[in-house]
Amino acid sequence: AHVLARQLRAPFVNLKTFPLKTDLVRLLPETPARRFRALVLEERGDTLLVAMSDPLDLFGFDELAKILKRRLAMAVVADSQLAAVFDKHYRRSDEISGLAKALEKDIGDAVDFGALQASVGQEGAPVVRLLQSVFEDATRAGASDVHIEPQEGELLIRNRVDGILQTLTQADKRIAPALAQRLKLMAGLDISEKRLPQDGRFTLRLSDRTLDVRLSTMPSQYGESVVMRLLGQGSALRRxxxxxxxxxxxxxxxxxxxxxxxxxxxxxxxxxxxxxxxxxxxxxxxxxxxxxxxxxxxxxxxxxxxxxxxxxxxxxxxxxxxxxxxxxxxxxxxxxxxxxxxxxxxxxxxxxxxxxxxxxxxxxxxxxxxxxxxxxxxxxxxxxxxxxxxxxxxxxxxxxxxxxxxxxxxxxxxxxxxxxxxxxxxxxxxxxxxxxxxxxxxxxxxxxxxxxxxxxxxxxxxxxxxxxxxxxxxxxxxxxxxxxxxxxxxxxxxxxxxxxxxxxxxxxxxxxxxx
Structure with missing residues (x-):
């Protein structure tokens, strides 16, 4: 990659030391980023500096310009460094955003509580798949808490990592009731009660671990706010x-x-x-x-x-x-x-x-x-x-x-x-x-x-x-x-x-x- 960068007179970037910004990285959706092995590095006026592991992929470069709708400048990166960066900055954000949109289409303008109860054991239900992805992302990021927060115009899903809240995704706030009701069902709470705070807990089995989840709901101006504390079963006790x-x-x-x-x-x-x-x-x-x-x-x-x-x-x-x-x-x-x-x-x-x-x-x-x-x-x-x-x-x-x-x-x-x-x-x-x-x-x-x-x-x-x-x-x-x-x-x-x-x-x- 160093040699290729010199031949093309393009800057070579070491991703281990370069100060990447998640908001810039996510300008390029995860799917094309992985497909074209590309990454948005910097914004310079109306130009984006994009790094690629294969700068000779002119078709890919043109596709990136169409997707980003901006003028692009190219840099070169080592392909071996991209996987860790993709996992760190995208995690599962594209997948979660896609699942949130699928759930939005599935529920329309109203939540069917009967369908939610029927979906308790259905792994393929949109609400189940979305929550599964949210929990898997949270555990991968080392989050201690997950926040689901309805706002005036959107739904925020955030993780608390090392004591600081980080936004995972923003979605249509219409899916908020479905998520809250599903989580209350899992915790054995009263799904018809939205006016009062409720507390509960449930055990969640993911692909590689089991979590104890403490659930807290609270009525807010725009819907029920849900916070979950994640406690890993079998976690090593520190001395x-x-x-x-x-x-x-x-x-x-x-x-x-x-x-x-x-x-x-x-x-x-x-x-x-x-x-x-x-x-x-x-x-x-x-x-x-x-x-x-x-x-x-x-x-x-x-x-x-x-x-x-x-x-x-x-x-x-x-x-x-x-x-x-x-x-x-x-x-x-x-x-x-x-x-x-x-x-x-x-x-x-x-x-x-x-x-x-x-x-x-x-x-x-x-x-x-x-x-x-x-x-x-x-x-x-x-x-x-x-x-x-x-x-x-x-x-x-x-x-x-x-x-x-x-x-x-x-x-x-x-x-x-x-x-x-x-x-x-x-x-x-x-x-x-x-x-x-x-x-x-x-x-x-x-x-x-x-x-x-x-x-x-x-x-x-x-x-x-x-x-x-x-x-x-x-x-x-x-x-x-x-x-x-x-x-x-x-x-x-x-x-x-x-x-x-x-x-x-x-x-x-x-x-x-x-x-």
Whole structure:
């Protein structure tokens, strides 16, 4: 390809480093792109730069000009690089768009609920094929959630990948009711109820894996919005030593897990990896020698040797009720998926006082605010002071794509954040060596690949416990800040930036979120 490019005096493009943009790539539909081994690279005024692996295919070049209806300039690429790019940027978008149009023709202007129910076992039904393709695309992309969102003039289908929503396709909004009703049928929900939110779950078998799907519907102005959380059955459980904890923190956290009693809370926003940390914590414990009971909603991993209980609010099987029952089962360790209310918090604190190790999560932004969140929920101060051993706050930072990483000069906003973290004046800025992804085929043009955990751990000492017991927030904050100096989420994030593991933009983003 290099030789051919030189002979034709056409530029040769390395797709592994070229910053491809999905919106430009998708100007050319997937079918002709694969047929003519071609790719749209750039837009230069009214001209499109198109790369082909066979620049001597003049018929193909003319066909591309007809399809794109633009003036074209040619570049050359290695054919061996095209397959990965096609899979990354098109994924199944053409197929999904085609299936959406087929479904639109199939349903016309009204949804036939009887036909939908009859199609439950029919793999060839348009609605079934469309959803199958959506799920397969989501799993291939590593999506954690799928959003089906009716808008004023269209239906958006989006995937959340590495914490960021990416549009998969846009379709006629008339197909939205058919998708919502089909999914509600799969989850055993009431398909006639569109005015109220509903929650359900179902198991989905794809060609190469099985998924547990948590379904949530909500009425909106333009129809029912549907969000699905995808949980892979049999997914490998990550160990504590690979989730990203610094070595000193990991050693101390393991010592805390070895205690006979007390409460350890993991905090952070939804999607910050709290559940993964709790499961990794349980995997550290010897289930053959310990009675371990969990109360979960849902059960995301099935662990041998544990008694795992699925919370079910529909039959009033709440976290609090499971926790009460668990205490009568002679447990050593109890995991409660979430401290949702005052009743659960108080029972959990009592359990931690009376000789049980209790692990749970709480929605707070950092470690320092956690004890007072428990007090705000109505927990007695003396119980919080006595039971709470440690709080682990965490976030997930997107990792810089190793294929297109390059040195990055901090923006004024980023430099101001660095100065604040390092407690420097604006007059004495500290330049920070950092990397950022330019965007390439491997990262779908985002500059990021995968996510890494960043952690802040606050272990309560006698001074902090006394401040909690006295409800003295100022004294607690002073003691906690002294303990955390140099070890906050912001400090740890900056260390990851310096190591080239994440970007300054990501570190600033999660720090703003933690404020």
């Amino acid at each position: 504590l030593d690979v989730i990203g904890m610094p070595e000193d923190m990991l050693t101390r956290y393991r010592e805390l897990l070895g205690r006979d009693s007390g409460m350890i809370l993991v905090t952070g926003p939804t999607g910050s990896g709290k559940t993964s940390t709790l499961y990794a914590s349980l995997a550290e414990l010897d289930s053959e020698k310990l009675k371990i009971i969990t109360a979960e909603d849902p059960i995301e991993y099935r662990l041998p040797g544990l008694t795992q209980v699925q919370v079910n609010e529909k039959i009033e099987l709440s976290f609090a009720k499971v926790l009460r029952a668990a205490l009568r089962q002679d447990p050593d360790v109890i995991l409660v998926g979430e401290m949702r209310d005052a009743e659960t918090a108080e029972i959990g604190l009592r359990a931690a006082i009376t000789g049980h190790l209790l692990l749970s999560t709480l929605h707070t932004k950092d470690t320092i605010s956690t004890p007072f969140r428990l007090l705000d929920m109505g927990a007695p101060p003396f119980m919080v002071a006595t039971s709470l051993q440690a709080v682990l706050a965490q976030r997930l930072l997107r990792g810089v794509c190793k294929h297109c990483a390059e040195p990055h000069l901090a923006t004024p906003q980023e430099q101001a954040w660095v100065n604040e973290v390092l407690r420097l004046n604006a007059e004495e800025p500290a330049p920070v060596k950092s990397m950022a992804g330019r965007g390439c085929a491997d990262c779908n043009g985002t500059g990021y690949q995968g996510r890494r955990g960043v952690y802040e751990m606050l272990e309560l000492d006698p001074d902090m416990a006394l401040a909690i017991q006295d409800s003295d927030a100022a004294a607690f904050i002073t003691a906690a800040r002294k303990s955390l100096r140099g070890k906050t989420l912001a400090d740890r994030s900056l260390a990851m930036v310096r190591d080239g593991k994440t970007s300054l933009a990501e570190a600033v983003r999660i720090s703003v979120d933690a404020e």
